[in-house]
Amino acid sequence: MLSPALLPSYLQYNAMVTGFCEFTEAEARAAGFAITGRLPEEFDEIAITDHIYSMFKAGGYQNHIDYSRYTGEQISTKEAFLEIEPVVYLNGTDYKITGIVDTGFNKERYAALDDNTLTDLERYALTGEYEALKKYGYHGLAFVKEGFLEQLIAAAEEEYEISLDDVNGYCMLFTGTHENPKFYSYFNRVINAEGLSKKASIFYLDENDTTLDSGSVLLPLSYDVINFLDRYEDNIGSRLQQALAHKDFELVKEVIKENKDTIKPLFESLTINYSIAYNYYEKSPQIKGFFADTSLNDEVYTPGELLCLSDDLYEPYGDFRGRIFSHAITPMPESMEGIRKAATFNYRQPKEGILFTMQNEITSVLYVVNSSLETFAQVFLYVGLGLAFFAAVLLTNYISTSISYKKREIGILRAVGARSSDVFGIFFNESLIIALINFILASVATGVTVFILNTVFRRDYNLLITFLLFGIRQVGLILGSSLLVAFIASFIPVMRIARKKPIDAINNR
Known part of the structure; x- marks a missing residue:
């Protein structure tokens, strides 16, 4: 853990972990990577890249549990950093850093991002190149021991929430027409009612409902929804906002129950556009109610990125449950003809059925x-x-x-x-x-x-x-x-x- 204010560099501030990757010393040698310290031997250990280490070297290290353990200027070398046995908090778990892998990140090429000499177009292109290199290459990875990913897969199979970024998809919900929507909101995650019931409070418009009928959705009590209700029915929006601010979910339920006949017409002509691996769908679902995250701390609104779908609408996403891989790192063809074929296939149209497209700093x-x-x-x-x-x-x-x-x-x-x-x-x-x-x-x-x-x-x-x-x-x-x-x-x-x-x-x- 560290304060972003301590980081003067754009590259250091963005040197975050982008994923986990099982790695052995033989693979490191084959890739030409140098290792300081050692690779992980336990499931609660990781090795970070030299690029991620640069963030700690510039901003210092602070244990997220014991704030008194702050190390700033003392981090002069990689060995000194590893001696303090740093621990980082990722995906709800503490991991001890045991090694630093030099993946050959080209700092000089992206140094211009830290000054004001670039034009807007040059900065836009170079920033996109850097972000792609970090996301789809080795430079942002946390290296783990063999068998680690099997544990993640087992945990993911119990999770119903699907990230649309992981399936090359998107989801948009709106009322009215494409050209003149009255309400619209974008979502980057979807879930079904079974999965939602484990993490949120559900408020059905009809109190006799206990499940989602075919072709129906539950909307989050997000900023978009509250703002939409405020625009047409001030009393409903204001009361819901106050109830959410005090985490009074019983009052939320009461407000929705009292105003269901007013709310239903506002969400008539509802349309959902969504895609999965470049397969596109358009449906006309019914709204059955709302949900709020019961684990909220200081937030007034439920994050609006999550949408709950009935089982029939969720079914195309269900095939991707338990899949934890966002991309695969593979070598590029050595011949120009091979590169041309790979690029041509990647840009072919239509792209139905393609889950992962070729991504790197060049694409x-x-x-x-x-x-x-x-x-x-x-x-x-x-x-x-x-x-x-x-x-x-x-x-x-x-x-x-x-x-x-x-x-x-x-x-x-x-x-x-x-x-x-x-x-x-x-x-x-x-x-x-x-x-x-x-x-x-x-x-x-x-x-x-x-x-x-x-x-x-x-x-x-x-x-x-x-x-x-x-x-x-x-x-x-x-x-x-x-x-x-x-x-x-x-x-x-x-x-x-x-x-x-x-x-x-x-x-x-």
């Missing part, structure tokens, strides 16, 4: 600049076609003019018995030399230009992606275009002159 940049890339692609396409057409016209004109000055030679060749194809072959060889020179110059110029532009984008805008690509396909396109232009530019004037009588060609007629 986060792609999401930010994707629309700009599509616009630039169109611009470069038309500019490239225009330049290619202009170059083709110049090359055609040069070759045609060169051939037209050699009418006498063509006439002489025809007079001594050369066939039209023989004459064409001679002049095409000359055109081919010109085309190859054009190809070499164009390839070198294009390659240098692409290299300079990519360097500028990487250096000035901190982009990890290669903005412009110049490879075999582009080289082949330039070569093919040059040969095609040379063939057409040679064939038309040579064939036209070769069809004349030799005497006319010799006399330049």
